[in-house]
Amino acid sequence: MSWRRIGIGLLLPLLAVCACGPVESTSVILDAEGACRAAEVEHAGDVPEAAYYYHSAKQYLEKAKEEQGYADFEIAIDYGRKALELAKKARAIAAAKPPSP
Numbered sequence: 001m002s003w004r005r006i007g008i009g010l011l012l013p014l015l016a017v018c019a020c021g022p023v024e025s026t027s028v029i030l031d032a033e034g035a036c037r038a039a040e041v042e043h044a045g046d047v048p049e050a051a052y053y054y055h056s057a058k059q060y061l062e063k064a065k066e067e068q069g070y071a072d073f074e075i076a077i078d079y080g081r082k083a084l085e086l087a088k089k090a091r092a093i094a095a096a097k098p099p100s101p
Contacts, residue, residue, distance in 0.1 A: 021073030028080035029068065032061050035087035044087075044094035053090035057083045 036057055039045075044054035064079035 021077075022068075022071075025064070025068050025073045025076040025080060028077050028084065029061070029064050032057070032064065032080045032083035032087060035084050035091065036061055039087045039091040039094060042091050042094035044090040047094045047097055049097060050090040050093035053086045053093065057086035057090060060086060 036054075039050070039054050039057065042050075044050040060079045060083035064076045064083060067073075067079060068076035
């Protein structure tokens, strides 16, 4: 076996591992953006019981984007997942209760 093959064999898995952070953070952020839009459609910001979760989700989403911009992908993923969780909760609450006048 040549040294070139060994080098390529070791390099490919390393490249795959290095690409996971940016790809996963982008995926989580896109999912969180979609969940925030879904909560917005349900007027989660106008329902008192859901407003906290909705606005918190938006803030976590913004922080996830900021951390992704600094290439802190693990932190961006954590913030993105938190935003996704809060946005889903806000949407569920808002869907169950109509907005107050």
